[in-house]
Amino acid sequence: MNNRSKRARPRLTEVATLAGVSRMTVTRALHSPHQVADATRRKIQKIANRLGYTPDLTARGLALQRTGLVGAVVPLLTNSLIAEIVQGLSDALQRHDYQLVVGATGFSARAEEVKVRAFLSRRVDAIYLTGITHTVETIRMLRQSGLPCVEGGNLARQPIDMAVGYSSRDAAGKVARYLIERGYAPLGYIGAWPKDNDRARDRRRGFVAACRSAGLSVDDSLCVETDLDLPAGARAMATLLDRRPEVRAVFCSADTLAVGAMFEAQRRHLAIPGDVAIAGFDDLDIAAQIVPALTTLRVPRYEIGRRAGEMICERLAGREVANAVTDVGYEFVARDTA
Amino acid sequence: MNNRSKRARPRLTEVATLAGVSRMTVTRALHSPHQVADATRRKIQKIANRLGYTPDLTARGLALQRTGLVGAVVPLLTNSLIAEIVQGLSDALQRHDYQLVVGATGFSARAEEVKVRAFLSRRVDAIYLTGITHTVETIRMLRQSGLPCVEGGNLARQPIDMAVGYSSRDAAGKVARYLIERGYAPLGYIGAWPKDNDRARDRRRGFVAACRSAGLSVDDSLCVETDLDLPAGARAMATLLDRRPEVRAVFCSADTLAVGAMFEAQRRHLAIPGDVAIAGFDDLDIAAQIVPALTTLRVPRYEIGRRAGEMICERLAGREVANAVTDVGYEFVARDTA
DNA sequence: CGGCACGATGTTACCGGTAACATACCCGAC
DNA sequence: GTCGGGTATGTTACCGGTAACATCGTGCCG
Numbered sequence: 001m002n003n004r005s006k007r008a009r010p011r012l013t014e015v016a017t018l019a020g021v022s023r024m025t026v027t028r029a030l031h032s033p034h035q036v037a038d039a040t041r042r043k044i045q046k047i048a049n050r051l052g053y054t055p056d057l058t059a060r061g062l063a064l065q066r067t068g069l070v071g072a073v074v075p076l077l078t079n080s081l082i083a084e085i086v087q088g089l090s091d092a093l094q095r096h097d098y099q100l101v102v103g104a105t106g107f108s109a110r111a112e113e114v115k116v117r118a119f120l121s122r123r124v125d126a127i128y129l130t131g132i133t134h135t136v137e138t139i140r141m142l143r144q145s146g147l148p149c150v151e152g153g154n155l156a157r158q159p160i161d162m163a164v165g166y167s168s169r170d171a172a173g174k175v176a177r178y179l180i181e182r183g184y185a186p187l188g189y190i191g192a193w194p195k196d197n198d199r200a201r202d203r204r205r206g207f208v209a210a211c212r213s214a215g216l217s218v219d220d221s222l223c224v225e226t227d228l229d230l231p232a233g234a235r236a237m238a239t240l241l242d243r244r245p246e247v248r249a250v251f252c253s254a255d256t257l258a259v260g261a262m263f264e265a266q267r268r269h270l271a272i273p274g275d276v277a278i279a280g281f282d283d284l285d286i287a288a289q290i291v292p293a294l295t296t297l298r299v300p301r302y303e304i305g306r307r308a309g310e311m312i313c314e315r316l317a318g319r320e321v322a323n324a325v326t327d328v329g330y331e332f333v334a335r336d337t338a
Numbered sequence: 339m340n341n342r343s344k345r346a347r348p349r350l351t352e353v354a355t356l357a358g359v360s361r362m363t364v365t366r367a368l369h370s371p372h373q374v375a376d377a378t379r380r381k382i383q384k385i386a387n388r389l390g391y392t393p394d395l396t397a398r399g400l401a402l403q404r405t406g407l408v409g410a411v412v413p414l415l416t417n418s419l420i421a422e423i424v425q426g427l428s429d430a431l432q433r434h435d436y437q438l439v440v441g442a443t444g445f446s447a448r449a450e451e452v453k454v455r456a457f458l459s460r461r462v463d464a465i466y467l468t469g470i471t472h473t474v475e476t477i478r479m480l481r482q483s484g485l486p487c488v489e490g491g492n493l494a495r496q497p498i499d500m501a502v503g504y505s506s507r508d509a510a511g512k513v514a515r516y517l518i519e520r521g522y523a524p525l526g527y528i529g530a531w532p533k534d535n536d537r538a539r540d541r542r543r544g545f546v547a548a549c550r551s552a553g554l555s556v557d558d559s560l561c562v563e564t565d566l567d568l569p570a571g572a573r574a575m576a577t578l579l580d581r582r583p584e585v586r587a588v589f590c591s592a593d594t595l596a597v598g599a600m601f602e603a604q605r606r607h608l609a610i611p612g613d614v615a616i617a618g619f620d621d622l623d624i625a626a627q628i629v630p631a632l633t634t635l636r637v638p639r640y641e642i643g644r645r646a647g648e649m650i651c652e653r654l655a656g657r658e659v660a661n662a663v664t665d666v667g668y669e670f671v672a673r674d675t676a
Numbered sequence: 677c678g679g680c681a682c683g684a685t686g687t688t689a690c691c692g693g694t695a696a697c698a699t700a701c702c703c704g705a706c
Numbered sequence: 707g708t709c710g711g712g713t714a715t716g717t718t719a720c721c722g723g724t725a726a727c728a729t730c731g732t733g734c735c736g
Contacts, residue, residue: 058399058405077421230627231626
């Protein structure tokens with residue numbers, strides 16, 4: 001049994017009573033100290049400390065009609081790429097005293113809608129969304145709310161409000177052309193499910209388009225789509241190798257998949273890139289470390305989060321944002337697997 | 339310029355006015371429908387839908403003195419082990435309509451204290467902490483708040499309130515004894531910084547204790563401590579191999595470090611486990627996939643989060659929790675690297 | 677046919693802060 | 707000595723919900 005109902009959390013009123021001043025004076029002492037006489041302020045601060053007073057941000061939020069919370073909707077928390085975007089966001093927001101609240105969707109636009117609704121009910125001051133694929137209801141709610149909103153990770157033609165990202169399609173095309181130029185053929189593709197995941201969809205499209213314009217045909221049996229984790233990458237590689245053993249290079253739409261694919265190739269004693277070449281996408285930590293080192297495409301993930309956070313802070317400070325759609329670009333990284 | 343100040347979010351009052359009833363009736367219609375006449379309820383619901391009314395949880399939280407939020411303080415978001423704990427927590431809480439808010443500390447007890455204070459100010463209904471190492475002020479605040487609190491990931495002798503985890507020390511000892519029995523010597527250790535990280539500290543202790551009781555000495559030059567990421571694991575392995583080339587097996591206090599170490603060994607063309615054996619800790623996805631497959635120790639990470647969430651829900655439902663300190667155990671997984 | 681219980685709805689006050697306006701006081705200038 | 711202005715503090719009302727109690731019909735029973 002624990003004594004939890006003992007003493008309630010101290011309130012502003014108690015601090016005020018003990019200091020012999022009105023509640024408003026306490027608010028001022030804590031919030032805009034220069035408006036309060038030195039002696040009074042010191043007395044109040046001492047009492048607040050002694051009681052362990054912490055302001056109730058719920059109440060403040062209600063009074064000010066702003067909570068200081070920003071909601072971020074992301075597909076997964078288990079993905080280090082996403083985690084870095086979140087880190088960038090969090091850092092940028094923290095600098096302006098906003099706090100981040102994160103919700104995960106598992107790549108479902110319906111789940112995203114639910115999270116957005118929940119965030120709006122919590123009266124967040126702004127919202128970050130992953131990608132540009134949303135339900136109409138999500139878009140309607142956000143438009144109606146009038147809150148600052150950034151769509152991150154892909155470029156939006158018609159952003160709900162603002163966007164920061166890069167072209168997954170162009171980037172994937174770049175990798176594909178590299179593989180084609182080096183003479184690999186036929187090319188295989190392993191990617192995440194494109195449903196409600198525009199980054200994956202665009203990467204596949206970019207890959208296929210590049211192949212087509214190089215005169216290479218890419219039929220469906222060369223493309224495997226699957227969950228976004230390492231074992232799934234390995235299974236997809238197994239499927240692809242069983243189905244089309246002649247495949248000479250595989251483009252994976254995420255490093256996590258590429259690493260799984262590499263392990264599967266190693267289990268089959270295939271030399272990389274001698275027997276089969278592999279290219280990834282993201283440049284996770286592991287890409288530079290794995291042996292052989294993974295050829296991949298680096299995307300400025302921390303930067304995406306940071307920029308998004310800054311755009312949100314600008315808006316919340318009442319300023320206009322210059323580049324409502326920001327392209328942060330990408331960088332091809334040639335290593336040893338292709 | 340966008341028309342965000344146009345129409346404010348609809349409030350309860352507006353729904354009430356349009357429906358021609360009092361605000362209280364609207365609250366009832368939405369919250370306990372059976373208390374309201376069918377016709378009235380239907381009318382209210384129609385109007386609420388038409389307006390896109392969403393209740394203000396800030397205001398509700400203030401009125402009810404409970405926010406429906408649970409705060410979780412974790413060291414990192416970029417770690418998939420932690421992400422799974424968070425997932426377990428989130429799932430368990432969601433089932434009872436609580437929402438999770440996450441904060442990261444970067445393995446700093448001071449940063450943890452700041453997060454806890456912030457959560458208390460946000461009036462969360464309960465708190466999850468990682469590990470059992472906290473500042474005295476953190477402990478004092480939580481005790482005084484009387485909120486349900488679970489410390490996860492390690493077993494607490496004297497929990498602040500409740501705890502769920504396993505003994506890192508015993509588990510590390512188990513791995514060490516396995517390496518010793520197989521005749522590897524000398525043994526090296528690569529671990530995360532022990533500062534403010536009791537799991538890392540206990541793993542090192544368990545490892546060293548097992549070596550000692552087997553009559554093996556472990557001097558400091560055989561132990562390398564570093565950041566908890568993959569490149570750091572590789573660098574630590576390089577350091578260890580340069581310093582003590584005769585090392586025959588290395589225990590890594592996390593799979594992330596072990597994988598980095600394996601890559602470093604591979605770059606040096608060392609056979610695993612022929613030239614150097616490696617054992618990890620966590621059993622991440624990659625452990626089973628990497629070639630050769632990593633010998634490691636599986637900890638029920640999702641289960642830790644889920645149990646913690648359930649304990650919190652029990653408490654919040656006003657029930658007593660039977661096992662305030664729960665040991666979820668661990669499982670040694672012998673694979674090919676040791 | 678009166679009284680009573682119950683179901684449906686309304687009224688009041690409060691949760692813990694804060695903006696906006698009001699007040700009290702002090703000091704210096706004329 | 708009075709008046710104006712600035713500084714320190716107090717008062718009132720409100721943010722958007724909800725608990726607790728009050729009220730008002732209405733149908734059923736004796």
